[in-house]
Amino acid sequence: MSPLTEKMFELLKQVQGYIYPNEIEVHWSILVVVYPYLTGLVAGAFILASLVKVFNVKELQPVYRLALLTALAFLIIAPLPLLLHLGHPERSYEIFLNPNFTSAMAMFGFVYAWYLMIVLLLEIWFTYRRDIILWAAQEKFPMRFIHRVLSLFSNDTSEEGLAFDKKVVKGITIIGIPSAFLLHGYVGFIFGSIKANPWWSSVLMPIVFLFSAIVSGIALVILLYMIITPFRGGKIEMKCLDRMASFLFYAVIVDFSLELLDFIHRLYESEESIKILSELVMNKLFISLGIIQVLLGMLFPLGMMIAIKLFRLEDELRKLFYFVSVILIQLGIFATRWNVVIGGQMFSKSFRGLTTFKMEITGIEGLLMTLLLLILPLVILSVLIKILPPWEKSPNIVLGEE
Amino acid sequence: MDRRKFSEKLFTLVASLTLIGKFYNKAKAQTPASDYDPSKHYYGMGIQIDKCIGCGRCVEACKDENSVPKEPFFFRTWVERYVIKKDGDVIVQNIDPRINDASVGVNEKDMLRSFFVPKLCNQCDHPPCVQVCPVGATFKTVDGVILVDDKRCIGCRYCIQACPYGARYLHPETETADKCTFCYHRITKGLLPACVEVCPTQARIFGDVKATASPLSRFKRMNKLHVLKPSLNTEPKVMYSNLDGEVR
Numbered sequence: 001m002s003p004l005t006e007k008m009f010e011l012l013k014q015v016q017g018y019i020y021p022n023e024i025e026v027h028w029s030i031l032v033v034v035y036p037y038l039t040g041l042v043a044g045a046f047i048l049a050s051l052v053k054v055f056n057v058k059e060l061q062p063v064y065r066l067a068l069l070t071a072l073a074f075l076i077i078a079p080l081p082l083l084l085h086l087g088h089p090e091r092s093y094e095i096f097l098n099p100n101f102t103s104a105m106a107m108f109g110f111v112y113a114w115y116l117m118i119v120l121l122l123e124i125w126f127t128y129r130r131d132i133i134l135w136a137a138q139e140k141f142p143m144r145f146i147h148r149v150l151s152l153f154s155n156d157t158s159e160e161g162l163a164f165d166k167k168v169v170k171g172i173t174i175i176g177i178p179s180a181f182l183l184h185g186y187v188g189f190i191f192g193s194i195k196a197n198p199w200w201s202s203v204l205m206p207i208v209f210l211f212s213a214i215v216s217g218i219a220l221v222i223l224l225y226m227i228i229t230p231f232r233g234g235k236i237e238m239k240c241l242d243r244m245a246s247f248l249f250y251a252v253i254v255d256f257s258l259e260l261l262d263f264i265h266r267l268y269e270s271e272e273s274i275k276i277l278s279e280l281v282m283n284k285l286f287i288s289l290g291i292i293q294v295l296l297g298m299l300f301p302l303g304m305m306i307a308i309k310l311f312r313l314e315d316e317l318r319k320l321f322y323f324v325s326v327i328l329i330q331l332g333i334f335a336t337r338w339n340v341v342i343g344g345q346m347f348s349k350s351f352r353g354l355t356t357f358k359m360e361i362t363g364i365e366g367l368l369m370t371l372l373l374l375i376l377p378l379v380i381l382s383v384l385i386k387i388l389p390p391w392e393k394s395p396n397i398v399l400g401e402e
Numbered sequence: 403m404d405r406r407k408f409s410e411k412l413f414t415l416v417a418s419l420t421l422i423g424k425f426y427n428k429a430k431a432q433t434p435a436s437d438y439d440p441s442k443h444y445y446g447m448g449i450q451i452d453k454c455i456g457c458g459r460c461v462e463a464c465k466d467e468n469s470v471p472k473e474p475f476f477f478r479t480w481v482e483r484y485v486i487k488k489d490g491d492v493i494v495q496n497i498d499p500r501i502n503d504a505s506v507g508v509n510e511k512d513m514l515r516s517f518f519v520p521k522l523c524n525q526c527d528h529p530p531c532v533q534v535c536p537v538g539a540t541f542k543t544v545d546g547v548i549l550v551d552d553k554r555c556i557g558c559r560y561c562i563q564a565c566p567y568g569a570r571y572l573h574p575e576t577e578t579a580d581k582c583t584f585c586y587h588r589i590t591k592g593l594l595p596a597c598v599e600v601c602p603t604q605a606r607i608f609g610d611v612k613a614t615a616s617p618l619s620r621f622k623r624m625n626k627l628h629v630l631k632p633s634l635n636t637e638p639k640v641m642y643s644n645l646d647g648e649v650r
Binding site: 005017021082 | 473474475476477480482492493494495496498501521530532533534535536537538539554555556557558559560562563564565566567568569570571572574576577578634650
């Protein structure tokens with residue numbers, strides 16, 4: 001007996017009620033949980049960065065470049081879990097060469113390429129262009145070479161050039177916001193458009209995905225900012241932190257309201273699937289949804305942020321509250337992705353039974369691989385920060401200029 | 403002509419003939435062997451619930467005919483047993499002997515009604531699996547059958563998620579999606595699908611949905627018909643007679 005079959009016989013003992021015989025295998029495993037989690041962070045971090053350029057939120061200037069680099073680092077890794085999950089990764093190029101235009105998934109290649117090439121890389125390049133040239137002028141090999149290549153051998157450090165850069169960046173950001181919406185809304189659509197699955201099939205799905213993306217992205221940038229700044233001997237700017245937390249607060253409220261609306265709507269409509277979905281929530285998702293996603297991931301952080309707003313806590317305590325909140329929010333959003341992806345496969349489409357998901361530790365779809373995929377973007381980010389320091393001012397630029 | 407020139411010319415001639423022969427063979431292999439014209443057919447299946455005795459021969463025949471793994475987690479077709487109790491409880495089982503024995507553990511006195519339901523891919527006219535396949539590896543043929551090209555399938559499993567009937571699985575050897583093809587290799591030769599061929603009670607009736615005089619058209623004329631999950635608008639071409647409301 002193969003290990004797969006052995007595992008299935010083991011799972012069979014834990015099936016409650018009746019499931020279709022082909023449903024014993026949970027087809028989209030933890031890697032498919034990681035994918036929307038990563039793209040969510042990308043979209044969220046980018047939207048935070050756009051607040052600076054499009055809406056002129058000056059307080060967020062210290063994290064603007066960090067947010068952009070974070071989005072890039074996570075975007076580079078985002079397709080990896082999908083690729084690893086495929087039965088035939090060597091054929092993945094077919095999605096680009098022979099896309100089926102009625103498939104939401106086939107659009108992946110285009111949305112991804114658009115976002116990476118047109119939005120993120122261009123915006124980062126124009127943001128850094130002049131600085132890179134100035135850095136290269138003062139450096140030795142190999143950094144000098146790296147920066148020369150990254151600047152695409154541009155030499156223009158004039159004020160007119162800089163003004164042009166700024167104009168372009170603003171333009172890209174304006175295209176970038178709908179693109180970020182597209183990137184993550186589209187991921188939600190992949191699930192929301194599956195009419196066979198009542199847990200997924202919801203018109204709200206893309207919007208819920210989007211707002212949870214914004215929540216997770218802002219929370220991640222706050223977390224990174226709070227960790228990295230003391231490490232490099234800097235001081236956390238409370239104005240910036242408060243402003244980010246304020247945006248986070250409103251995003252969590254919208255996200256929470258949308259999910260609550262979805263929940264009430266389902267209960268009120270009480271369709272054919274409601275019985276099995278209630279069993280799913282009470283039985284299989286109680287901890288990951290009730291405790292981690294809602295209580296720890298939303299209500300707790302909301303409570304802390306309300307406390308901060310009400311009681312005008314002092315800086316150190318505020319920092320502590322923020323820090324704990326953003327960690328809990330990350331945990332909560334990961335649980336959100338888990339509950340959508342894994343939860344949606346734990347009940348039978350016969351609506352008569354529940355199955356179980358057993359995560360492996362090793363192996364391609366295992367826990368260790370998941371951790372690796374979650375750490376990899378941070379490694380890439382640290383390299384990006386080395387090459388393109390987000391806070392270092394270039395020598396000839398007057399402070400306050402960006 | 404000296405010997406060297408002669409052997410050069412001979413070599414060129416042989417090489418050219420080999421190449422031409424190769425191309426000719428390839429071209430020949432691509433032309434259909436038979437005079438089968440898919441545009442003249444549009445297949446469907448009728449299932450008479452009252453005739454199914456739950457013997458499971460269709461399942462075995464299908465597994466043998468189509469190299470479906472024998473383990474009870476991979477099925478192109480399967481048979482469900484429904485027991486509806488007097489207190490309203492419904493018990494459903496896959497009758498596969500590798501998982502369940504023949505007993506349902508319900509006292510006969512407590513039973514209200516009981517029946518078997520053969521299940522398979524519904525060969526939907528609006529197939530959600532075809533809609534979602536990112537690379538077009540799953541497609542609908544001219545004669546109305548949904549097939550998977552296992553040379554193109556990337557194994558993303560989106561089609562498995564999109565199928566409302568649980569009719570698809572990932573083949574553990576090919577790592578590609580697999581499902582009932584109505585035994586396409588047989589029907590294009592004028593044979594019946596393996597499950598239909600072996601059914602001892604003729605519970606399964608295969609044929610052209612548009613034919614006017616055929617066992618399937620008779621089945622459609624003589625019975626009240628129903629399809630599975632009609633609200634999803636998948637328009638199945640597998641039709642059931644006397645389908646119970648409890649069946650999903």
